[in-house]
Structures are given as structure tokens and as C-alpha cells.
Amino acid sequence: MKYIIAFTLILASINSYCQLERTYNQTGYSINYPQSWTIDTSRHMADAIFFFSPLENAKDSFSENVNVMAQDLTGKNINLSAYKDLTEKQISTMAVNGRLIKSAIEQTPGGERYYVEYQMTMNSNDLHIKSICYIKKNTAYLATFTAKTDSFDKYNGTGSEILKSFKVK
DSSP: OHHHHHHHHHHHHHHHHHOOOEEEEETTEEEEEOTTSEEEOSOSSSSSEEEEOOOSSTTOOOOOEEEEEEEEOTTSOOOHHHHHHHHHHHHHHTSEEEEEEEEEEEEETTEEEEEEEEEEEETTEEEEEEEEEEEETTEEEEEEEEEEGGGHHHHHHHHHHHHHHOEEO
């Protein structure tokens, strides 16, 4: 009986940790994120909306994050295959210490999408990045999860759930 109660408590804590309580709706897409994460819609860092995890302690200087952006592709004649090729080339030629882990066009209930996972170094941070991209009506909709490589396993569940919740309308 003790084991059942302990197991139930563990499952409840894991479920609440990954529970996505808030929804951000925008023209063209929506995404869910944990209540404990903060949102930055200022677009000061890039033309993207950012969702930041809380810092772990006073020494933590990097918030794992998910960003979402929409890119107008009108007149560029870019489909998912071309987007995949371009992304792979950028990772291999422009990313410092870039290492491609996975790059694939996938069929999902939400439609065809491009998935890429890679590692790179930016501003002295070793990063692990997962991104998904849908192209609809000449617009690329991207959602990208970024974590420091050494904390990736800790945040991967939440980051993956956020990416999974990304819906293009």
C-alpha cells in the first residue's frame, strides 16, 4: 500500500510539473505553457514571442525557453522541403559547434511539419534546441524550445509538451 501511495504522489507531481495551464492565442496559432513560466511579447530580442522558465536559483543565469514566430514567405517559393534544406545548411555553416541530431518532415494530426533538433554554442552557452515548423498560406509558423545542454533532460518533458501544444489555425 505504501508503494502505491508513493507512486501516485510521484505521478501527481510529474503531471502537475508538466501541466500546461495557460494558452497564448494569436492570429494563426495558439500554444499552451505552464503558469510558472513568464511570457515576453515585447519582441525586443527577436520578432518572436518568448516563454521563459523560472530561474532555478540565484546562480542560474539562463531561462530555458520556447519562442514562437511567424515568418512571411510570400514570393519566396519555400515549402517544407526547402525550409529543411535551408535550416540544415545554416546549422552546418553558421552555428558555432553546430551538431544536427534530427531533421525530418513529419505527418502529424495538425498537418505536415518540419522537425529539427540540434546542439550549438551561443554566448558561451552550450544549447540543445528542438524546433517545429508548419507552413500554411505563405507563412512559416515556428515554435522552438531551447535549453542548456546540461539541463536539457530536466526541461525536455515540459519543452516537448509546449511544442506538442502548438497549433496552427
